[in-house]
Amino acid sequence: MRLLISIAVTILRAKLRQSIVAAVGVMFSITMFVTLLGFMNGLNQLLDGLILNRTPHVRLYNEMKASPVQPIERASSDTMVHHFIRSVKPRSELQKLRNAMGIMRTLENDPRVLAISPRLVAQVFFNVGTTDLNAQVSGIDVDQEVRYYMFADYLVQGEARDLATGNNAVVLGKGLADMMEAKVGDVVQVTTAAGDRALLRVSGIFQSGIADYDKVQCYASIKTVQELLGRPSSYYTDVNVKLKDILLAPAVAKELAVRFDVDAVDIQTANAQFETGSNVRSIISYAVGVVLLIVAGFGIYNILNMLIYEKLDTIAILKATGFSGGDVRRIFLALSMIIGIVGAIGGLLFGFGLQHVIDNIPFVTQALPTVTTFPIDYDPKYYIIAVTFALLTTWIAGWFPARKAAQVDPVEIIRGK
Amino acid sequence: MSDPANILEVREVNKSFHDPVTVPVLKDVSLDVKRGEFVSITGKSGCGKSTLLYILSTMDTDYAGEVSIDGERTTGLDGSRLAAIRNEKIGFVFQFHYLLPEFSVLNNVMLPGLKLGRKSTAEVEADAIAHLKELGMGDQALKMANQLSGGQKQRVAIARALINDPLIIMGDEPTGNLDKRNSEIVFGIFERIANEHGRSLLIVTHDGDLAARTHRNIVMEDGRVVK
Numbered sequence: 001m002r003l004l005i006s007i008a009v010t011i012l013r014a015k016l017r018q019s020i021v022a023a024v025g026v027m028f029s030i031t032m033f034v035t036l037l038g039f040m041n042g043l044n045q046l047l048d049g050l051i052l053n054r055t056p057h058v059r060l061y062n063e064m065k066a067s068p069v070q071p072i073e074r075a076s077s078d079t080m081v082h083h084f085i086r087s088v089k090p091r092s093e094l095q096k097l098r099n100a101m102g103i104m105r106t107l108e109n110d111p112r113v114l115a116i117s118p119r120l121v122a123q124v125f126f127n128v129g130t131t132d133l134n135a136q137v138s139g140i141d142v143d144q145e146v147r148y149y150m151f152a153d154y155l156v157q158g159e160a161r162d163l164a165t166g167n168n169a170v171v172l173g174k175g176l177a178d179m180m181e182a183k184v185g186d187v188v189q190v191t192t193a194a195g196d197r198a199l200l201r202v203s204g205i206f207q208s209g210i211a212d213y214d215k216v217q218c219y220a221s222i223k224t225v226q227e228l229l230g231r232p233s234s235y236y237t238d239v240n241v242k243l244k245d246i247l248l249a250p251a252v253a254k255e256l257a258v259r260f261d262v263d264a265v266d267i268q269t270a271n272a273q274f275e276t277g278s279n280v281r282s283i284i285s286y287a288v289g290v291v292l293l294i295v296a297g298f299g300i301y302n303i304l305n306m307l308i309y310e311k312l313d314t315i316a317i318l319k320a321t322g323f324s325g326g327d328v329r330r331i332f333l334a335l336s337m338i339i340g341i342v343g344a345i346g347g348l349l350f351g352f353g354l355q356h357v358i359d360n361i362p363f364v365t366q367a368l369p370t371v372t373t374f375p376i377d378y379d380p381k382y383y384i385i386a387v388t389f390a391l392l393t394t395w396i397a398g399w400f401p402a403r404k405a406a407q408v409d410p411v412e413i414i415r416g417k
Numbered sequence: 418m419s420d421p422a423n424i425l426e427v428r429e430v431n432k433s434f435h436d437p438v439t440v441p442v443l444k445d446v447s448l449d450v451k452r453g454e455f456v457s458i459t460g461k462s463g464c465g466k467s468t469l470l471y472i473l474s475t476m477d478t479d480y481a482g483e484v485s486i487d488g489e490r491t492t493g494l495d496g497s498r499l500a501a502i503r504n505e506k507i508g509f510v511f512q513f514h515y516l517l518p519e520f521s522v523l524n525n526v527m528l529p530g531l532k533l534g535r536k537s538t539a540e541v542e543a544d545a546i547a548h549l550k551e552l553g554m555g556d557q558a559l560k561m562a563n564q565l566s567g568g569q570k571q572r573v574a575i576a577r578a579l580i581n582d583p584l585i586i587m588g589d590e591p592t593g594n595l596d597k598r599n600s601e602i603v604f605g606i607f608e609r610i611a612n613e614h615g616r617s618l619l620i621v622t623h624d625g626d627l628a629a630r631t632h633r634n635i636v637m638e639d640g641r642v643v644k
Contacts (some may be wrong), residue, residue, distance in 0.1 A: 003531050014519035317515045320476060321529040321577065322504020324497040411471045414511055414589075 004327060007318075008334040011311065018303050023343040025299040026394065030347025030386045033289035035354040037382040040285040042375035044278045050209055053150045055267050056117075056240030057249040060256060062097055063263045100236040103260050112243055112252060117144035119238040120225045127189040127197075128180050135176060137190075137218050139225030148242050151206075151219075158184050158204020168224055169203035175215035177205050190228070198228050290389065296343070297393035304336055304401035308408075315405055316413035329406035336398020337391070344390045348383055421488060424585050424617045425450040430472060430482030432465075442468050443480070444640040450585065455611035455618045457628040460637035466621045469637070470589050473619065474507060475499040487584050504533050508578025512590035515574065516562035522549070522573050523558040530580040541580070548576040552606060568599030575606055586610065588620040592627065604630070 012019045067088045076083075097103070100118060107116045120139035125132035142164035145151040152160045156174065163169050170190075172182060182188055186202045200220065208214055220228075226235055241256075243249055246267065253266035268275065308315070315328055323331075359376040420426070425448075432443040442465040450456050458466045471477040473484060475491050478499070483492045487506055491499060503509075516525045523545055530541035549555050552572040557565060565573065571591060578586050588607070592600035604627050611618050611632070620631065628634045636644040 003528075003534075007528075010519050010524075313515060314517050314519070317517060318528075319500065320474075320503065320509050320511075320515075322500050322532050322581075324500035326497055327500070327532075411477045414513075414515070415467060415471070 001330070004331045005334050005338075008331050008338060011307070011314070011331070012335055012338060015307055015310075018307065019339060022300045022303045022339045023346065025296040026293075026340055026343025026390055027346035027350060029289075029292035029296040030344055030390050031350040031354055032292050033386045033389075034348065034351030034382050035358065036285050036289055037385075038351075038355045038376045038378060039358055039374065040281055041377035041379065041382075044281055045377060046371065046375045048275075048278055049150075051271050052246075052267065054154075054208070055271060056149075057243040057246055057267045058241040058253045058256060058264055059270075060097065060103065060239040060241065060260065060262050060264050061237060062095055064095060095237050097236050097239060097262060099260070100239060101234055103239055103262075107239070107241060107256075112245070112248055113241055114244045115144060115148045115242045117141045117148065117240045117242075118222065118236040119240060120222050120229075120231075120235065121237045122225055122229055123193050124228070125191045126176070126180060127191060132191065133176065133179060135216050135218055137170070137220055137225055137228070139222035140219055142221055149240075154206045154208050155204050156207045158202075160204070162203040163219065164221060166201065166203050168198070168200050168227075169220065170200040170224070171204040171206050171219040172202055173214035173217040174205055174207040175211055176218060177202070179215070192229055194229070196228070196230065200224070200228075289386070293386075293389045293393050296390070297397040300336055300339055300394055300397040301401065304332065304398055305404075307335075308332065308401050308405045311405075312408060312413050315408045316410035319408070319410040320414065325406035328408070329402045332402035332405045333395070333398050336394050336402065340391050340394025340398075343394075344387045347390065348387065351383070351386070420449070422451055423449045423485075424452045424454075424487060425473060425619065426483075426485040427469075427473065428483040430469070430480055430484065432468060432472065432477075432480040442640050443472070446482070446637075446640075446642055448635060448642055450617055450619055452584075452617055453611070453615045455607070455632045456620070456635060457631040457633070458619070458621045458635045458637060459623060459625060459628045462623070464637045465640045466637045467589055470587055470619070470621050474509065474587055475503055504529055505581055506584045508581070508583035508586040510571065510574050510578050510586065510588040510591040512593040516565075516570055516577075518561070518563045520562060521558070522554065522560050522562055522565065525562050525573060526577045526580055529577060533581050535581075545576065545580060548579050549573070552576050568595055568602060571595060571599070571603050572606065575603070575610075579610070583616070585617040585619060588618070588622075590622055591620060592622065592624065600624075600627070 066086075070083060070086050070088055072083050072085050104116055104118060107113050118141060122137055122139070124135055124137050126135055140151070142151070142160055146160050155171065158171065163171050170188070172180070180188060182202050184202055184204060187199050188202060189197060190200055191197050206214070206219070208217070222236075223233070226233055229235070241252070243252060249266035250268050253264040253269075256262070257264035318328060318331075319325070355376045355378065358374050361374050363371060363374045365371065427446060427448045430443055430446045431441070433439050433441045446469060458469065460466045468477070472480050475486070483490065485491065486502060489502070491502060494502075516522075517528070520528070523542070526545040526549060527541050530536065530544065531538065536544070546555065546558060549558050552575060554569060554572050554576065557569060557573075562570065562573065591607075592603050595603060607618055607620065608630065610616050618631075622628055634644075635642055
């Protein structure tokens with residue numbers, strides 16, 4: 001085999017220009033494949049992260065809804081009458097998640113659960129001069145949110161720690177802070193839905209990347225919000241659950257909803273369009289990458305066919321002096337694989353280089369405060385796929401011409417002169 | 418059945434070309450070549466002498482009849498076994514020189530030896546240089562094959578044919594494309610190989626003068642051996 005490979009190398013060197021063209025074809029396609037997939041998946045992760053990082057896998061809450069059974073229906077069992085009296089209205093108390101402490105204790109022992117964090121969400125008004133700005137304040141467990149929901153990444157000013165430790169501290173959304181012309185350290189006045197007033201100190205500004213959200217959202221510690229609303233320390237409206245395996249979310253949500261008699265929504269249901277978008281983008285980039293590799297394969301096929309036509313004399317002599325058809329086939333297959341391997345190595349190096357170049361191109365956008373350059377996913381998976389595919393296509397592209405070379409009849413060539 | 422004194426035995430070989438109409442080219446050809454014998458085949462153009470040679474060389478397998486080389490029946494063997502027989506037992510010299518243009522003179526000579534794999538690369542190289550020197554080509558060993566003149570190329574081709582110490586050397590008009598002086602040199606080499614080294618040679622030629630200098634001349638006419 002070493003002799004056959006050295007013959008292949010000699011033939012390649014004699015046809016250096018064609019060989020290089022073929023190898024560059026492979027190199028180019030691998031470069032593009034690796035770069036395209038790295039870039040596309042980097043973007044996917046970035047965009048998914050925008051939502052997925054901050055969204056709980058399962059959210060447990062109580063939805064405010066009308067009472068399904070009105071008292072009058074209990075009094076009369078006559079189904080032929082229509083009841084116009086619907087006097088029982090939803091109470092604000094209903095938003096409270098009943099037995100939140102019990103739910104949390106149970107979930108802490110569930111092996112599928114990575115983290116749980118309670119929330120207390122309330123509607124408030126910020127009083128700016130004579131206007132009231134409607135906003136939603138979320139009382140959060142700051143340490144848990146920083147650890148599992150990247151809360152600190154979205155703080156453009158201030159420190160998450162100040163929110164956790166400071167009494168009556170609040171972090172305002174960027175849009176909200178701009179409207180109120182509030183800076184870190186300022187004190188703002190807030191009115192609850194029940195009409196209670198309080199003063200909060202701005203300890204930070206956050207920017208989520210979704211402008212509408214930043215205009216109405218602010219965060220405080222759970223304790224601050226509980227005090228603001230005058231509720232006891234067991235009062236929560238939501239329990240957010242992060243699972244070890246995100247794919248279990250729909251099943252777990254259903255199970256918990258029944259078990260605790262609460263509403264539960266899972267991340268797939270809440271954000272189905274994100275997953276679809278990511279998948280479509282991945283499929284498109286794989287398709288383009290594979291097409292590039294196949295085109296390179298056709299290039300090799302053409303060049304080898306031409307080479308064999310030019311080397312008929314050589315093939316005839318090799319056969320006359322004792323090389324079998326199989327030997328000739330292996331020589332030309334080796335030739336094709338050398339082109340493929342050289343192209344693949346070059347393609348990986350150039351691909352890695354190009355990924356680095358893209359990774360360093362500045363990419364500043366209002367929507368993504370933590371991103372400064374284009375995102376790239378350096379997953380070695382793409383390199384492995386590219387090389388596997390490239391070697392497979394060169395093997396197939398080389399196999400057909402090599403088989404033709406093996407079938408060359410030396411007598412025809414030698415006598416044909 | 419086969420006589421161990423014979424290196425080559427041919428029994429009733431028939432062959433026809435079928436394109437576009439069936440034309441018989443060889444009719445009941447039978448002949449023997451003894452070990453150490455220098456045999457020439459002559460005949461007019463189209464009498465089938467080259468066709469016969471390619472059948473004997475094992476490269477053409479499309480015929481009826483039987484061929485044995487060194488006591489081994491080659492008729493009906495598979496392609497890779499035939500390639501091994503060609504590599505080990507037969508040396509070829511063609512009318513056109515057919516060196517591999519990508520390789521140096523030395524590598525051209527060495528390739529069949531490396532393929533046989535019986536000796537180390539260094540030994541094959543030493544053998545190749547010895548053969549080239551013997552043929553007066555020692556100083557050309559490192560040139561590329563396409564830098565040589567016709568007569569020189571043919572001498573390299575002979576060195577290549579000799580590299581595996583073959584039992585028989587076959588030549589298809591080996592002097593046909595050379596001028597008088599080079600023909601004389603090449604034929605002189607053949608005579609030396611036959612007489613000094615005692616190797617068998619089977620040469621197809623149309624040159625009667627050269628044929629007369631071989632041990633035995635087989636004359637073909639119209640696909641038959643006539644003498």
